[in-house]
Amino acid sequence: MMLWNGMSQVANIAQLAGVYAYGVITMIVEAAKTVRRNRKTCQLLARLVKMIGDLLQQLESTQLMQHTETRNPVEQLEETLRHTYMLIRSCQDGSYLYSCFMSGKQADQLHPVQNEIAFYLQLIPLVGFVDTTRT
Template identity: 40%
Template sequence: MGNASSLLQLLGVDAFGLASMITQAALTARRNRDACQQLAEHVRVVAGLLRRIHQTLPRLRRHPETRRPLEQLDDALRRAYLLVRSCGHEQAARSYLYRLVTGASTAAKLRAAEEEIDRYIRLIPMISLVATVRAEVQKKGVQFSAR
């Protein structure tokens, strides 16, 4: 602790500034814990909906143009799972000081993961439409090309 306080004195951080920094970092760490839990819940909801979509519309995975975005969504969900899992491990394995220092980076990763998942979710209506049109056209015996 003595080395840390000497370093902070050299950097010109007074006790009030240090207390303010710690308070801000603690709030960020708490928000990250909440954001991590929200991301986990979001992933659970999305996974449940995807499971239902895959059961009712298996034709979505038959063709590359409709399969690719769903695979990308699956990959985004896997990365989100790993991120959420690392949040839990981070809480247990890392020191409080480390979590305080890396809080902003973790917050950015959580936001990015949720935004990526939502980007792919917004494509699902279009994916379903392409699959439906493809099925209708093929029923009529006409060759369908989504390109």
């Protein structure tokens, strides 16, 4: 009985990983609507993560999150999404002087995140294929 409860908890946590990613995606899309600095880049990031969120919703009903090799990329994506959210939030606030000095640095931080998100967007179909062939 103890083993079954443990496996059930692992499955529940794994399912939450995809749901959590989608929640962060929603927060990113909303935050990008109100940025003041690096607006174009933030809105591009929001569009990319929205595409990923749409794909994750389709994969949510599969057994995707119960296997390490397909769960790991989604978990890594979640870490990238949390970082993206914090960067986009940093583009929302600040005085004019702060904006002048920091917008370049923020842009330098946003571009690598944009590349990383694009990588995960390309990886998701492969993850879905692996999941489909397993079942």
